[in-house]
Amino acid sequence: xxxxxxxxxxxxxxxxxxxxxxxxxxxxxxxxxxxxxxxxxxxxxxxxxxxxxxxxxxxxxxxxxxxxxxxxxxxxxxxxxxxxxxxxxxxxxxxxxxxxxxxxxxxxxxxxxxxxxxxxxxxxxxxxxxxxxxxxxxxxxxxxxxxxxxxxxxxxxxxxxxxxxxxxxxxxxxxxxxxxxxxxxxxxxxxxxxxxxxxxxxxxxxxxxxxxxxxxxxxxxxxxxxxxxxxxxxxxxxxxxxxxxxxxxxxxxxxxxxxxxxxxxxxxxxxxxxxxxxxxxxxxxxxxxxxxxxxxxxxxxxxxxxxxxxxxxxxxxxxxxxxxxxxxxxxxxxxxxxxxxxxxxxxxxxxxxxxxxxxxxxxxxxxxxxxxxxxxxxxxxxxxxxxxxxxxxxxxxxxxxxxxxxxxxx
Numbered sequence: 285x286x287x288x289x290x291x292x293x294x295x296x297x298x299x300x301x302x303x304x305x306x307x308x309x310x311x312x313x314x315x316x317x318x319x320x321x322x323x324x325x326x327x328x329x330x331x332x333x334x335x336x337x338x339x340x341x342x343x344x345x346x347x348x349x350x351x352x353x354x355x356x357x358x359x360x361x362x363x364x365x366x367x368x369x370x371x372x373x374x375x376x377x378x379x380x381x382x383x384x385x386x387x388x389x390x391x392x393x394x395x396x397x398x399x400x401x402x403x404x405x406x407x408x409x410x411x412x413x414x415x416x417x418x419x420x421x422x423x424x425x426x427x428x429x430x431x432x433x434x435x436x437x438x439x440x441x442x443x444x445x446x447x448x449x450x451x452x453x454x455x456x457x458x459x460x461x462x463x464x465x466x467x468x469x470x471x472x473x474x475x476x477x478x479x480x481x482x483x484x485x486x487x488x489x490x491x492x493x494x495x496x497x498x499x500x501x502x503x504x505x506x507x508x509x510x511x512x513x514x515x516x517x518x519x520x521x522x523x524x525x526x527x528x529x530x531x532x533x534x535x536x537x538x539x540x541x542x543x544x545x546x547x548x549x550x551x552x553x554x555x556x557x558x559x560x561x562x563x564x565x566x567x568x569x570x571x572x573x574x575x576x577x578x579x580x581x582x583x584x585x586x587x588x589x590x591x592x593x594x595x596x597x598x599x600x601x602x603x604x605x606x607x608x609x610x611x612x613x614x615x616x617x618x619x620x621x622x623x624x625x626x627x628x629x630x631x632x633x634x635x636x637x638x639x640x641x642x643x644x645x646x647x648x649x650x651x652x653x654x655x656x657x658x659x660x661x662x663x664x665x666x667x668x669x670x671x672x673x674x675x676x677x678x679x680x681x682x683x684x685x686x687x688x689x690x691x692x693x694x
Contacts, residue, residue, distance in 0.1 A: 348552025
């Protein structure tokens with residue numbers, strides 16, 4: 285529903301801006317340019333979607349190998365002690381705990397098709413424990429905010445889009461996204477913990493969060509002490525090494541468990557092909573709307589206005605061109621994806637704005653959509669502070685993404 289209003293707004297605002305330019309400034313080329321953009325962006329959307337089939341087929345095939353090999357279960361066990369303390373209301377060994385951990389593990393690995401059903405299952409199990417059926421419980425809110433914070437280990441789809449748009453090294457955003465999404469997740473956990481009076485100084489919680497924070501802090505400190513050229517080299521090599529190592533671990537684990545690796549890959553690959561075809565109308569729709577909005581000049585007015593505000597404050601404004609992706613992400617995943625693609629197409633996949641838009645896309649998740657789907661599935665009407673904490677996580681992710689992008693790419 286939100287995306288419906290946004291899409292309509294793109295066209296209506298573009299039309300109004302076009303009329304103003306035609307009447308008051310005599311710009312007779314404005315409407316031909318706007319119409320031309322509809323055909324151009326429709327063609328771009330189709331070409332990108334069609335080109336996605338090969339890479340998406342490859343990655344979802346590999347993800348299925350990892351899933352069948354038990355990677356999700358291993359990750360669930362690894363974070364079990366932490367989650368028992370973040371969800372104190374859930375009885376020990378309750379099935380909701382397993383569903384929650386498997387949902388989050390699937391999200392981290394980019395297994396959206398597996399994550400959503402697991403998430404809905406977990407929410408229904410949490411509703412069984414909920415005394416007030418129309419009011420979100422503490423556990424529901426923590427679960428939703430962890431989803432909305434967008435913790436991702438492998439940003440598969442973003443790397444795929446970068447490949448399609450000609451990035452020299454599609455995985456160079458891997459480490460920046462990992463760092464930015466960490467800050468988003470930490471902000472979400474801390475904000476919910478404050479509301480729920482969870483003791484963040486518990487030894488187990490401190491051990492997990494402290495270790496993660498120390499690791500992330502060390503990485504950022506190290507990169508701040510070396511040159512930009514060294515950062516690019518190390519980020520590229522380590523990012524690709526980590527990703528390839530994950531692939532090998534997926535295959536090795538599946539072989540150890542006597543899983544038919546080839547058949548698992550084919551099963552996942554079939555899903556990848558289907559997904560690539562299904563997104564064609566959605567991507568074309570949002571790209572056409574964004575294209576008209578930009579061709580009318582409305583996008584430039586918005587971005588320039590924000591840029592002037594930051595310039596007046598004496599802040600470098602190179603990041604402003606990527607902000608549409610950050611603004612759209614809490615509202616709509618497909619809308620933010622369209623903004624990211626449009627930014628890379630307009631400025632270049634390897635431009636600062638193009639890379640930052642990718643980091644924005646990977647650093648947070650669609651808070652409003654997740655809230656509507658997950659709470660709506662169990663009839664929750666009173667969401668309490670869930671939206672507030674979700675948006676706090678989003679804001680932390682956006683701010684972290686800007687600083688990290690300057691560190692890595694500027």
